[in-house]
Amino acid sequence: MAASASGNSGKHTLCTFIRLKSVRCISQCNTSIRTVCTSGYTSQLQPRIQSKGVSSQLRGVVGLEIHAQVHATSKLFACSRVAFCSPPNSSVAFLDASLPGTLPVLNRRCVEAAVITGLALNCTINRKSLFDRKHYFYADMPAGYQITQQRLPIAVNGSLIYSYLGGKKRNQVLSRCVRIKQIQLEQDSGKSLHDDLRSQTLIDLNRAGVGLMELVMEADMSCGDEAAAAVRELQLMLQTLGTCQGNMSEGQLRVDANVSVHCPGEPLGVRTEVKNINSARYVARAIDYEIQRQKEVLESGGIIVNETRAFDSKSGTTIPMRDKEGLQDYRFMPEPNLPPLFVYEDEASVPVGVNPTQVVMIDRLKAELPELPGVRRARMVDQYKILPEHSFTLVNEDGLMEYFERVVRNTKAEPRKVIGWVMKELLGNLNQQSVKIAQRSLIQDQLDDHLHVFTVLVDTDPVSPEALADLLNVLESGHISSSAAKMVFQEMWKAPEKAVEQLVKELDLGLVSDREKLLKICQNVVDTHPEQVRVIRTGNKKVLNKLMGAVQKETKGRADPVQVRAILEEMTS
Amino acid sequence: MFPCCFRRRSLLSSATGLGAAAPGSKAAAGRRLFTSRSSFRAAPLRPAQPRGRLSQLPTHGAWSTGRRAAGCRWSSNQSSSNAAISSKIPQFPTWEPVAESQLPPPTKVSLDLVDKLERLALVDFGNQEGVNCLEKAIRFADQLHVVNTDGVEPMDSVLEDRPLYLREDVVREGGCAEELLRLSKNTVEEYFVAPPGNIPLPTREERSAMLKHADF
Numbered sequence: 001m002a003a004s005a006s007g008n009s010g011k012h013t014l015c016t017f018i019r020l021k022s023v024r025c026i027s028q029c030n031t032s033i034r035t036v037c038t039s040g041y042t043s044q045l046q047p048r049i050q051s052k053g054v055s056s057q058l059r060g061v062v063g064l065e066i067h068a069q070v071h072a073t074s075k076l077f078a079c080s081r082v083a084f085c086s087p088p089n090s091s092v093a094f095l096d097a098s099l100p101g102t103l104p105v106l107n108r109r110c111v112e113a114a115v116i117t118g119l120a121l122n123c124t125i126n127r128k129s130l131f132d133r134k135h136y137f138y139a140d141m142p143a144g145y146q147i148t149q150q151r152l153p154i155a156v157n158g159s160l161i162y163s164y165l166g167g168k169k170r171n172q173v174l175s176r177c178v179r180i181k182q183i184q185l186e187q188d189s190g191k192s193l194h195d196d197l198r199s200q201t202l203i204d205l206n207r208a209g210v211g212l213m214e215l216v217m218e219a220d221m222s223c224g225d226e227a228a229a230a231v232r233e234l235q236l237m238l239q240t241l242g243t244c245q246g247n248m249s250e251g252q253l254r255v256d257a258n259v260s261v262h263c264p265g266e267p268l269g270v271r272t273e274v275k276n277i278n279s280a281r282y283v284a285r286a287i288d289y290e291i292q293r294q295k296e297v298l299e300s301g302g303i304i305v306n307e308t309r310a311f312d313s314k315s316g317t318t319i320p321m322r323d324k325e326g327l328q329d330y331r332f333m334p335e336p337n338l339p340p341l342f343v344y345e346d347e348a349s350v351p352v353g354v355n356p357t358q359v360v361m362i363d364r365l366k367a368e369l370p371e372l373p374g375v376r377r378a379r380m381v382d383q384y385k386i387l388p389e390h391s392f393t394l395v396n397e398d399g400l401m402e403y404f405e406r407v408v409r410n411t412k413a414e415p416r417k418v419i420g421w422v423m424k425e426l427l428g429n430l431n432q433q434s435v436k437i438a439q440r441s442l443i444q445d446q447l448d449d450h451l452h453v454f455t456v457l458v459d460t461d462p463v464s465p466e467a468l469a470d471l472l473n474v475l476e477s478g479h480i481s482s483s484a485a486k487m488v489f490q491e492m493w494k495a496p497e498k499a500v501e502q503l504v505k506e507l508d509l510g511l512v513s514d515r516e517k518l519l520k521i522c523q524n525v526v527d528t529h530p531e532q533v534r535v536i537r538t539g540n541k542k543v544l545n546k547l548m549g550a551v552q553k554e555t556k557g558r559a560d561p562v563q564v565r566a567i568l569e570e571m572t573s
Numbered sequence: 574m575f576p577c578c579f580r581r582r583s584l585l586s587s588a589t590g591l592g593a594a595a596p597g598s599k600a601a602a603g604r605r606l607f608t609s610r611s612s613f614r615a616a617p618l619r620p621a622q623p624r625g626r627l628s629q630l631p632t633h634g635a636w637s638t639g640r641r642a643a644g645c646r647w648s649s650n651q652s653s654s655n656a657a658i659s660s661k662i663p664q665f666p667t668w669e670p671v672a673e674s675q676l677p678p679p680t681k682v683s684l685d686l687v688d689k690l691e692r693l694a695l696v697d698f699g700n701q702e703g704v705n706c707l708e709k710a711i712r713f714a715d716q717l718h719v720v721n722t723d724g725v726e727p728m729d730s731v732l733e734d735r736p737l738y739l740r741e742d743v744v745r746e747g748g749c750a751e752e753l754l755r756l757s758k759n760t761v762e763e764y765f766v767a768p769p770g771n772i773p774l775p776t777r778e779e780r781s782a783m784l785k786h787a788d789f
Contacts, residue, residue, distance in 0.1 A: 079746040105740050202761055203765040
């Protein structure tokens with residue numbers, strides 16, 4: 001990122017900005033010096049002398065605000081159903097439509113979900129938390145205010161530890177920690193469909209009132225990759241906990257990024273908010289684009305305006321949003337209809353005479369926490385001695401870990417070999433299959449973010465764990481070579497009902513270890529390749545591989561490589 | 574709300590006699606009747622000589638926390654003609670006005686603030702009289718600054734002693750799309766219809782042009 005920025009600072013004209021493909025070009029620049037306008041900021045360009053050294057040190061600063069929809073049957077304050085893709089306005093209670101005379105009644109499941117998430121993220125759970133009203137006008141929020149927790153949220157001061165692939169070849173697993181400022185419960189707004197043709201907006205209140213957990217992260221990240229990795233990790237964690245299904249394409253997890261740039265050591269720059277990021281893929285792209293844009297603006301002498309920008313996935317750029325002009329004053333006020341929310345530490349701290357259904361106990365929820373992804377990965381690495389990168393893939397794909405464990409249980413082969421097979425062969429085939437499915441139904445977005453894609457495929461995976469275990473056993477015992485085993489695997493994929501032994505016999509892939517036969521074949525090869533033999537005899541041992549390849553071709557890959565190598569070495573010495 | 578409407582009217586007529594009557598009730602930390610005054614329908618909303626006008630009444634020293642005092646005290650001077658009917662409502666106002674010197678400086682509501690409030694709260698100030706009304710209301714509320722609240726936790730809900738009820742996660746409502754859509758006169762295929770985005774308020778210049786035609 002820094003390298004490209006310094007490269008750009010060399011170009012002093014503003015013509016470089018034209019490559020930003022954007023439709024909205026706000027031509028408010030009326031300085032005579034520079035006449036080319038960019039879409040992106042409405043400030044006037046001020047001619048300022050910027051030293052190239054300073055501009056190339058600009059670093060991005062990213063903070064995320066994540067809204068996760070609580071996985072519950074009913075909404076946060078009303079008894080209507082939480083349903084995705086149901087007929088418009090069909091699961092709307094009177095409270096969601098803000099009809100007069102309705103009052104909010106808090107859903108216990110949402111409180112528990114927030115506490116569970118807080119505990120998993122090492123937060124301090126506030127025993128007492130308060131609800132507030134945040135006022136702003138928009139058609140999809142009929143009440144004119146949103147009930148949220150601004151003064152005293154339910155959980156504060158946590159941390160999320162995530163890892164991302166960094167280093168020069170992006171294969172180094174680097175561990176990072178981002179601080180969580182607070183977790184609060186709030187209401188979702190309805191959905192608005194913009195109909196530009198008829199200049200109207202259609203409002204669907206099915207989503208209005210659904211419980212959201214807003215996770216506010218501190219600005220500890222510096223680039224799009226880190227942010228994307230953090231989001232992925234959070235997605236996985238929430239799915240494991242069961243508090244959120246984490247499906248970004250369905251809107252169950254929404255990410256807004258606050259992006260600014262500054263030189264390290266100096267105060268933070270003006271930040272812009274990037275919205276409309278609909279998929280985990282776009283998180284990195286949107287943030288990287290915004291950081292790059294801000295760097296270019298600063299290098300050319302402009303200033304960054306504090307605004308809200310929408311990410312346009314088609315062009316990969318951010319565009320200023322129309323309705324969010326100026327700084328909003330939300331006029332926070334305490335919610336008069338809701339007394340403070342109390343959660344209790346343990347049995348002993350609950351006052352006498354309180355109904356047990358009214359009590360949310362922290363230690364009980366803590367005891368019921370499932371195994372978190374980080375812990376699971378550590379266990380995989382510990383127990384099976386696999387590489388950390390592989391543990392990531394295993395835990396990431398739903399169902400893959402169970403598959404792997406079943407294979408390991410049924411086979412004599414070492415887990416490290418098994419993981420190699422699972423990673424290369426199994427995932428390779430699954431990837432191909434998913435690519436075909438994606439091409440057929442054009443749901444690339446969903447498949448990218450839907451962490452359950454492989455559960456579906458693993459369920460329909462032709463090669464069952466036991467079959468793979470069989471294959472590996474046969475390989476271990478020395479009946480077939482590894483390349484032959486790969487061929488058998490492909491056949492098993494196509495014809496799952498056939499057993500391993502049957503396939504080996506059919507394809508005649510049994511290892512040829514008969515010394516006589518091998519001697520004959522090797523002699524044949526040595527005779528037909530005199531040139532190579534001479535080269536080997538002069539000292540270049542690498543050419544031996546060529547001869548081995550020839551032998552394997554003769555035997556259709558069935559020759560025992562160890563024996564063949566020994567024989568060839570003998571013959572060519 | 575008030576049974577003795579006729580007495581109120583007589584009280585109003587004797588407004589000028591307040592200056593003399595008030596010292597009599599110095600001992601009484603009386604209950605404020607301000608809220609009742611404005612909501613009472615029989616009497617005019619704005620008395621000809623509004624009471625509590627700080628500039629007009631002589632100062633009477635600090636006014637204690639009478640707001641939370643329970644009950645009201647009798648004013649012994651009953652100049653009402655219907656003294657036979659006893660009532661817990663004092664015959665004369667029992668509050669003591671607060672000295673101007675004790676209050677913070679008056680807040681001026683600038684035009685920018687008026688703009689902002691109109692945009693945020695969608696209230697229409699109408700004209701300068703509306704803004705004056707707001708400034709007077711702020712001045713009125715400034716009297717709260719006289720109260721010493723050191724070490725007192727602010728109360729943000731009268732329900733602070735009640736436990737928050739947590740309900741079970743079951744579905745009991747919904748499925749009334751037709752009923753809800755009937756409330757709106759403009760619907761499209763089971764969706765509510767709204768204009769595209771928020772309609773911005775007219776700018777100050779446009780508004781003042783509108784106001785010029787309005788009453789002033």
